[in-house]
Amino acid sequence: MKLLDGRVVSQAVKDRLKTQTEERLIQGKKVPHLAAILIGNNGASETYVASKVKSCAEVGFKSTLIRLDGSVTEQDLLFKLGELNEDFDIDGILVQLPLPKHISEEKVIEAICASKDVDGFHPESVGRMVQGLPAFYPATPYGILLLLEHYGIETKGKHAVVIGRSNIVGRPISIMLSKNEYPGNCTVTVCHSHTTGLKEICLQGDIIIAALGRPEFLKADMVKEGAVIVDVGITRVPDATKKSGFTIKGDVDFDAVFPKCSYITPVPGGVGPMTIAALMMNTFKACKAKD
Amino acid sequence: MKLLDGRVVSQAVKDRLKTQTEERLIQGKKVPHLAAILIGNNGASETYVASKVKSCAEVGFKSTLIRLDGSVTEQDLLFKLGELNEDFDIDGILVQLPLPKHISEEKVIEAICASKDVDGFHPESVGRMVQGLPAFYPATPYGILLLLEHYGIETKGKHAVVIGRSNIVGRPISIMLSKNEYPGNCTVTVCHSHTTGLKEICLQGDIIIAALGRPEFLKADMVKEGAVIVDVGITRVPDATKKSGFTIKGDVDFDAVFPKCSYITPVPGGVGPMTIAALMMNTFKACKAKD
Numbered sequence: 390m391k392l393l394d395g396r397v398v399s400q401a402v403k404d405r406l407k408t409q410t411e412e413r414l415i416q417g418k419k420v421p422h423l424a425a426i427l428i429g430n431n432g433a434s435e436t437y438v439a440s441k442v443k444s445c446a447e448v449g450f451k452s453t454l455i456r457l458d459g460s461v462t463e464q465d466l467l468f469k470l471g472e473l474n475e476d477f478d479i480d481g482i483l484v485q486l487p488l489p490k491h492i493s494e495e496k497v498i499e500a501i502c503a504s505k506d507v508d509g510f511h512p513e514s515v516g517r518m519v520q521g522l523p524a525f526y527p528a529t530p531y532g533i534l535l536l537l538e539h540y541g542i543e544t545k546g547k548h549a550v551v552i553g554r555s556n557i558v559g560r561p562i563s564i565m566l567s568k569n570e571y572p573g574n575c576t577v578t579v580c581h582s583h584t585t586g587l588k589e590i591c592l593q594g595d596i597i598i599a600a601l602g603r604p605e606f607l608k609a610d611m612v613k614e615g616a617v618i619v620d621v622g623i624t625r626v627p628d629a630t631k632k633s634g635f636t637i638k639g640d641v642d643f644d645a646v647f648p649k650c651s652y653i654t655p656v657p658g659g660v661g662p663m664t665i666a667a668l669m670m671n672t673f674k675a676c677k678a679k680d
Numbered sequence: 681m682k683l684l685d686g687r688v689v690s691q692a693v694k695d696r697l698k699t700q701t702e703e704r705l706i707q708g709k710k711v712p713h714l715a716a717i718l719i720g721n722n723g724a725s726e727t728y729v730a731s732k733v734k735s736c737a738e739v740g741f742k743s744t745l746i747r748l749d750g751s752v753t754e755q756d757l758l759f760k761l762g763e764l765n766e767d768f769d770i771d772g773i774l775v776q777l778p779l780p781k782h783i784s785e786e787k788v789i790e791a792i793c794a795s796k797d798v799d800g801f802h803p804e805s806v807g808r809m810v811q812g813l814p815a816f817y818p819a820t821p822y823g824i825l826l827l828l829e830h831y832g833i834e835t836k837g838k839h840a841v842v843i844g845r846s847n848i849v850g851r852p853i854s855i856m857l858s859k860n861e862y863p864g865n866c867t868v869t870v871c872h873s874h875t876t877g878l879k880e881i882c883l884q885g886d887i888i889i890a891a892l893g894r895p896e897f898l899k900a901d902m903v904k905e906g907a908v909i910v911d912v913g914i915t916r917v918p919d920a921t922k923k924s925g926f927t928i929k930g931d932v933d934f935d936a937v938f939p940k941c942s943y944i945t946p947v948p949g950g951v952g953p954m955t956i957a958a959l960m961m962n963t964f965k966a967c968k969a970k971d
Contacts, residue, residue, distance in 0.1 A: 495813065515810050516803030519855075520847050522786065546874045554858055556811050564810075564855070567845055567870045576881065578869040579858045583837045590867065 399662035421676035429459030481507030507671035530562035532663025550594035604638035690953035712967035720750030772798030821853035823954025841885030895929035
């Protein structure tokens with residue numbers, strides 16, 4: 390019943406990147422440079438992008454924030470991406486999602502050059518990850534791996550149960566955990582809305598990744614004594630006692646599960662902070678690949 | 681204990697494609713055209729390619745066989761692929777593997793235009809498949825889905841146990857079976873050489889896909905009564921009683937498992953023939969996508 394503390398590990402990852410970036414400077418090498426495109430003025434997107442730009446500054450990366458009006462045409466956005474693809478100084482490109490409805494997410498993601506796809510959402514990045522070729526891992530599952538690695542969690546031969554099969558978390562983490570590397574080499578079971586006997590399956594999990602987006606779904610009676618619990622959920626639940634009017638809940642019934650497990654991520658402060666650390670790792674790798 | 685007969689189903693798929701191709705001809709539409717590149721003179725490769733060319737003729741597709749000397753340079757091969765990519769009449773391109781050692785398999789596969797990648801080995805094809813975008817499914821796992829579909833095997837909510845995590849079979853079939861479509865929506869467990877308690881896991885399988893390449897590995901005591909067994913293995917085992925000196929064995933101890941299961945693929949004559957049927961399906965789709 391030890392916390393997998395995303396804030397601490399995220400900071401450790403960033404500290405390491407900061408040192409490595411300073412070393413690059415001393416060696417006269419290029420400093421990583423992330424370009425972020427923010428379209429319109431969605432409040433959550435503003436916050437996410439601001440946090441990414443701030444993290445770049447913390448680790449010594451360059452960043453360029455490109456703000457586009459919510460009415461920008463798909464063609465103009467694709468043209469902008471073309472420019473960034475061509476720009477040697479830019480190592481990583483991200484387009485903050487969601488996009489306005491008149492723009493195709495698929496087209497935009499596929500327009501980012503795979504060698505600059507630091508979000509790891511391009512089909513080519515996903516395919517390369519699946520096939521074991523060098524690839525950018527998508528940020529949230531990659532953040533989970535960094536967390537497990539930091540705490541030296543043994544994964545080889547362990548049974549990992551993944552609840553959820555989304556393209557951004559459940560599906561990629563299930564693949565990554567079963568790959569022949571560390572963290573990985575797990576036997577992995579992927580569960581979803583059509584799974585029957587979920588409780589019995591979860592009880593077999595040495596590691597459980599809860600990524601279904603239903604607050605407090607994973608109860609204590611679904612968890613084996615000593616399991617490692619990773620909670621990817623982040624749902625706003627109405628809470629009259631809070632000034633904001635809501636509390637953030639994960640997919641795990643934390644208070645009940647905590648005493649039973651060996652390690653658990655808190656929400657907030659678990660997987661969340663790791664996502665940005667993973668993005669910084671990818672941007673560093675994209676830059677280093679050009680050396 | 682009914683056979684999943686790959687020869688029968690493969691023929692049914694090809695008969696359907698033949699009818700659809702004839703309909704296209706009547707409608708004045710383009711007929712599917714597969715280009716196959718064969719390098720050197722590996723006996724097994726010769727047989728595989730000949731069989732693909734023959735299948736094209738059976739269903740009314742055009743095919744072009746390009747034979748290149750074993751000493752062909754990587755550059756010349758890539759140039760040839762470039763020509764085929766540009767050629768509007770060619771719908772599907774396959775390069776028979778394995779390649780001579782001086783040629784990079786990764787480079788060659790990635791040189792095939794994703795829209796003509798009927799083998800489904802290009803990282804972009806794999807990524808698109810994972811993300812649920814229209815994609816060419818790799819032939820062997822796609823053939824397994826066609827087999828399950830033909831026999832109307834219920835898959836939703838079933839527990840599928842996949843033994844093996846190879847890029848060409850275990851990994852993709854585990855993803856495909858857990859997708860939100862039919863055949864699919866299985867709870868899927870991926871097992872491999874580091875899996876502990878494999879027997880207990882297999883005993884939970886309503887469907888077992890054995891794709892590890894170890895003859896007669898799956899024994900009767902590892903199989904639940906009524907399970908559906910798909911045997912992807914195909915290993916030559918020395919056999920003095922045979923003229924050829926060997927017998928082909930699958931990964932399943934067929935004689936012992938047969939009485940316990942509801943459905944099982946024989947080896948040979950199970951998954952094998954389905955692979956070519958799946959390739960023909962992909963070639964047809966590649967052509968149709970141009971309509």
